[in-house]
Amino acid sequence: MDLSVTIGSLTLKNPLIAASGCFGYGVEYADVVDLSSLGAIVSKGLFLKEREGHPAPRIVETPAGMLNAIGLQGIGARRFVDEKLPELRARGATVIVNVCGTTLDEYVEVSRVVSDAEGVAAIELNISCPNIKEGGIQFGCSLHGTFDVVSAVRKATRLPVFPKLTPNVTDVASFARAAEEAGADAVSLVNTFLAMVIDVETRRPKVSNVVGGLSGPAIRPIAVRMVYECRQTVKIPILGMGGIADARDALEFMIAGADAVQIGTANFVDPFIWDKLRAGIEAYMERHQIARLAEIVGSVDTRAQTAGHRGPALQT
Amino acid sequence: MPIDVPAQVVANRRLSDDYNVLTLDAPTIAAAARPGQFVMLKAGVGLDPLLRRPFSVFEVLRDRTTAAIAITILSKRIGPSTRLIYDAEPGRRIDCLGPLGRPFALVQPPSDAWMIAGGVGLAPFATLAEALRARGVKTTLFYGARRAAELFHLDTFRALGVELVLTTEDGSLGERGRIVAPLDRRLAARSPDAPLMLYACGPEGMLAATARTAIRHGRPCQVSVERIMGCGLGGCYSCVIPMRSDDGGTHHARACIAGPVLQGDQIVWD
Numbered sequence: 001m002d003l004s005v006t007i008g009s010l011t012l013k014n015p016l017i018a019a020s021g022c023f024g025y026g027v028e029y030a031d032v033v034d035l036s037s038l039g040a041i042v043s044k045g046l047f048l049k050e051r052e053g054h055p056a057p058r059i060v061e062t063p064a065g066m067l068n069a070i071g072l073q074g075i076g077a078r079r080f081v082d083e084k085l086p087e088l089r090a091r092g093a094t095v096i097v098n099v100c101g102t103t104l105d106e107y108v109e110v111s112r113v114v115s116d117a118e119g120v121a122a123i124e125l126n127i128s129c130p131n132i133k134e135g136g137i138q139f140g141c142s143l144h145g146t147f148d149v150v151s152a153v154r155k156a157t158r159l160p161v162f163p164k165l166t167p168n169v170t171d172v173a174s175f176a177r178a179a180e181e182a183g184a185d186a187v188s189l190v191n192t193f194l195a196m197v198i199d200v201e202t203r204r205p206k207v208s209n210v211v212g213g214l215s216g217p218a219i220r221p222i223a224v225r226m227v228y229e230c231r232q233t234v235k236i237p238i239l240g241m242g243g244i245a246d247a248r249d250a251l252e253f254m255i256a257g258a259d260a261v262q263i264g265t266a267n268f269v270d271p272f273i274w275d276k277l278r279a280g281i282e283a284y285m286e287r288h289q290i291a292r293l294a295e296i297v298g299s300v301d302t303r304a305q306t307a308g309h310r311g312p313a314l315q316t
Numbered sequence: 317m318p319i320d321v322p323a324q325v326v327a328n329r330r331l332s333d334d335y336n337v338l339t340l341d342a343p344t345i346a347a348a349a350r351p352g353q354f355v356m357l358k359a360g361v362g363l364d365p366l367l368r369r370p371f372s373v374f375e376v377l378r379d380r381t382t383a384a385i386a387i388t389i390l391s392k393r394i395g396p397s398t399r400l401i402y403d404a405e406p407g408r409r410i411d412c413l414g415p416l417g418r419p420f421a422l423v424q425p426p427s428d429a430w431m432i433a434g435g436v437g438l439a440p441f442a443t444l445a446e447a448l449r450a451r452g453v454k455t456t457l458f459y460g461a462r463r464a465a466e467l468f469h470l471d472t473f474r475a476l477g478v479e480l481v482l483t484t485e486d487g488s489l490g491e492r493g494r495i496v497a498p499l500d501r502r503l504a505a506r507s508p509d510a511p512l513m514l515y516a517c518g519p520e521g522m523l524a525a526t527a528r529t530a531i532r533h534g535r536p537c538q539v540s541v542e543r544i545m546g547c548g549l550g551g552c553y554s555c556v557i558p559m560r561s562d563d564g565g566t567h568h569a570r571a572c573i574a575g576p577v578l579q580g581d582q583i584v585w586d
Binding site: 021022023024028029031032044052053055056057058059060061063064065066068070073216217245265267268269270271272 | 317318320358363364365366367368396411413543544546547549550551552553554555556557558566567568573
């Protein structure tokens with residue numbers, strides 16, 4: 001059974017990737033997960049300098065989901081390269097670095113720092129964090145901004161570049177197209193949905209930043225739709241995510257058009273989820289006699305349902 | 317190395333309308349847990365509530381051969397997850413991840429140990445008292461609550477030879493008022509030459525007052541902090557607490573892996 005997937009020039013042993021901001025720097029999980037068994041891990045978002053992020057409270061639970069406003073606390077690209085990357089390499093992890101910036105120049109500079117290091121497989125460009133004021137989502141919410149930052153980073157690195165798109169726009173697919181035209185090797189989607197939770201007793205927002213990003217199973221159907229729309233629009237690979245909590249969810253994203261998937265919130269609930277996801281995918285492949293998992297990518301059958309089709313479709 | 321087990325609820329003793337002690341069949345975690353460490357419990361099944369909640373290991377239960385067989389947790393019902401913990405019936409299984417976090421650093425005689433607990437902050441001190449007793453450390457528990465009915469498990473601590481100093485806000489048992497008042501007096505009365513370690517756990521206001529009192533008297537104080545926690549493993553950066561840095565600045569430390577036990581004088585209290 002072949003679970004490997006290719007994202008441009010990058011081949012992953014399976015499509016299961018730890019999502020940025022949900023797996024620390026990876027080393028935190030070395031005791032509970034064989035890091036080399038994952039398709040890849042995406043680091044926490046990194047700027048040039050260290051950032052302290054927002055004060056607590058930073059998260060609040062919602063029905064089937066959670067809202068976070070961490071504020072991209074991080075150790076900065078250089079410390080990551082010096083202090084975390086060697087251990088990740090020693091443990092055989094495939095490392096994708098999530099690159100942040102408040103200006104176009106900072107994105108380029110961080111990308112250079114990361115590119116100069118040994119053992120980075122790709123750059124995920126964070127143009128979609130909803131929790132910081134400058135940079136980030138300002139690029140991700142403008143087609144020109146998206147094009148400009150992807151072009152600039154594309155020129156500055158030999159590594160594959162995967163812009164991570166925000167769902168907080170009218171038409172995500174047009175942003176995927178802008179990224180593709182600017183030379184992106186793939187797109188990651190979706191980041192979290194901008195959201196708000198208020199304590200009615202105190203009339204205070206439940207996170208210190210007032211608003212935050214919603215993740216978890218609550219957002220999954222919207223994320224699947226967005227991946228599907230992007231698949232119709234661009235040819236570059238898609239790393240799909242948004243509320244994946246079990247193997248069926250991962251397969252759903254792939255069938256919608258994702259070449260690989262990222263898991264975030266579910267890893268908080270179950271840090272041992274990775275083996276279960278892989279086993280569930282293998283069981284599905286066996287049941288459906290699929291030799292190569294990559295075959296299912298974008299295989300959703302959207303033809304008008306005839307009477308004959310309707311039976312199985314209704315079973316779900 | 318933490319493990320995740322579907323731990324069977326062996327018993328659920330409701331101590332009051334809000335507090336309960338849940339016994340979980342988790343022998344491997346029980347054997348590995350050190351005083352001050354915690355577990356992450358998935359109180360619900362399915363997606364709501366979605367996340368786990370952190371609970372200090374309250375007691376390690378042992379069989380006749382002294383092998384660890386189960387843990388208990390002390391819970392106060394304040395939200396959806398703790399409501400499910402309060403209502404959990406024996407036989408149910410609850411996913412239990414642990415042990416997690418940095419434990420208390422244990423002192424040796426001739427140092428004495430004073431434990432300061434507020435409300436549900438009693439939780440980490442039963443195992444700590446047991447470990448200190450095994451070392452022959454003379455131990456005192458300063459324990460405050462709103463009223464007498466919310467001072468639990470006093471006999472557990474008496475049986476471990478722990479001296480008790482109790483306060484209630486309504487004066488129904490022990491001294492009336494907050495626990496920091498008798499702590500302050502006792503610290504003032506103690507010879508500076510007599511070594512002493514303070515251990516504190518409870519509401520943030522009480523912890524801050526305790527840490528400040530300890531600083532004023534020149535005593536070290538280990539505090540176990542409670543934060544809203546997403547994962548318990550350092551992955552999510554939700555449970556941060558502001559700490560002083562070596563360079564004179566401050567930084568956000570993750571309570572789950574830098575703590576939950578931290579040095580009281582290094583925390584930036586509001």
